[in-house]
Amino acid sequence: MLDINFILENIGLVKENIKNKNVECNLDEVVLSYKKYKDFVQKVDENNRKMNENTKEVIAQKKNGNVDNLIANGKILKEKAKSLADDLADAKARYEELALTIPNIMADDTPIDKDGLRNVEIEKFLTPTTFDFVPKSHIELGKDLDLIDFERASKVAGPKFYYLKNELVQLELALEMFALNKLVKKGYTPLITPDVSRTSILQSSGFNPRGAESNTYKLEDLDLNLIATAEITIGGFHSGEMLKLSDLPLKYVGLSHCFRREAGAPGKNDAGLYRVHQFSKVEMYQFTTVEDGEKALQELLGIEKEIYQELKIPYHIVRICSGDMGAPAYKKYDIEAWMPGRGENGEYGEVTSVGNFTTFQSRRLNITYADKDGKKQFVNTLNGTAIALTRTILAIMENYQQKDGSILIPEVLQKLTGFSKIEKKA
DSSP states (O other): OOOHHHHHHOHHHHHHHHHHHTOOOOHHHHHHHHHHHHHHHHHHHHHHHHHHHHHHHHHHHGGGSOOHHHHHHHHHHHHHHHHHHHHHHHHHHHHHHHHTTSOOOOOTTOOOOTTSOOOEEEEEESOOOOOSSOOOOHHHHHHHTTOEEHHHHHHHHOTTOOEEOTHHHHHHHHHHHHHHHHHHHTTOEEEEOOSEEEHHHHHHTTOOOSSTTOOSEEOTTSSEEEOSOHHHHHHGGGTTOEEOGGGOSEEEEEEEEEEOOOOSOOOGGGTTTTSOSEEEEEEEEEEEOGGGHHHHHHHHHHHHHHHHHHTTOOEEEEEOOGGGSOSSOSEEEEEEEEETTSTTTOEEEEEEEEEEOTTHHHHHHTOEEEOTTSOEEEOEEEEEEEEEHHHHHHHHHHHSBOTTSOEEOOGGGHHHHSOSEEOOOO
C-alpha cells in the first residue's frame, strides 16, 4: 500500500507506474473514493461537534426550565450519527478495497516492458550442460528410475500433483537441510510456518484471494487460505507490532508447503515438476530500515547465488522488467537454472526470485519501528527463495544425468542423502 499523501502529490507518476506494471487499477476511482471517505469523516466530526454543543446547552439550560427542544434536537443528531457511521464505514471499506489495487512504485532503473517479456540478463554461472548422448527430461528419468508418480497422484488429487518416491524423497529433505543449515549459520532464525493464513494477511502481502485471477486456494466457509509461499506467513509474523530499531534487521528462513492454483492452459514448458499445485520451499525474509533495503536485497541475492553455485547448476540472473515484477515489488531479480529437458534443446527456467518491497507490505501489515529521532516509520520488507524444491530437483535430475541413465548427486548433498548416485532398480 502506498501512502495516500504520496499518491495525491504524484498522480502522474503513480499512473505511469500502473501502466508500466500492467496492473488493473483505476487511480481516478481510488482518489474519488478517498475524497468521499474524507468527506464522511468531516461530516461525522461536524455532527459530533454539534452533539457535544447540544449536550452542553442542555446542561446549561436545565436550571432555566424547558430543554425539550434541545433534547429533541439531540435525538435527531444521534440518529444522524448512526447513519453517518454506517456511511463512513462503507466509504472507508470501498476506499481500502480500491487502494489495494495500486501497485508499489518501481526503482528508477527498472527495465520497462509492460508485457513482461523483456527481463534483462545481468550475470551467468557456468555454461549450459552438454551431453555426448541424447538427454532425457526429468519426467522420463523419474519414470525410468521409479522416482516420481504423476499418474497415481492425479488419481488421488487431480492433475499437477505428484508423488516423490525412493531417492527423490531423501534428495528433497537433503536440499531442505542444505539450505536451512546455510541460512542458520548466516544468522537467520529458522521457522516452520503454518500452511494457512487469514485473508487479511494474505491480502496485505500482496496476494489476491478473490476472483478468477487469484492464484491461491481459499478454504470454504473459513477466513483461511492455503499459502502460496512462506513470504505470507513470515510477513504476518510481526503484523501489528512496533519493532525495536536495535533489533533490525530481523532475518528469518522459513520452511513451508506452498499451494498454487496455477490456473490457465498448461504449456509444454510447464510439464512435470516445473509447475505444480503443491510444493515445498525454503524462503528467506528480512525486516529492515528503508535505508538498508538495497543492502539486504544484495545479501539475499548473494545467498541464492551461493546455493546454486555450490550445487554446480548452470544459471543466469535476470533483472525483472516492469510488467513481470508484480504489484508489491520495488525491485526484483530471478535466478533461472539451465534445464536440459525444457523446450526443444534446453532452456533456462526460474528457480528463485528475490525482491525488495520497501514499505508496501508493512503499511498493510502495520509493522513499524521508531527511528533514531523517535519518529514512527514503517519497516522495509524483503524476501527471496533459498530453494524451491521441485524445480531444484528437476534441475539436478536433468543436469546430473549420465549416459547409463543414472543421476549423480551434487557433492555438497551426498553426506545429507547418504548416496552419490541414483541408479535403476534391479
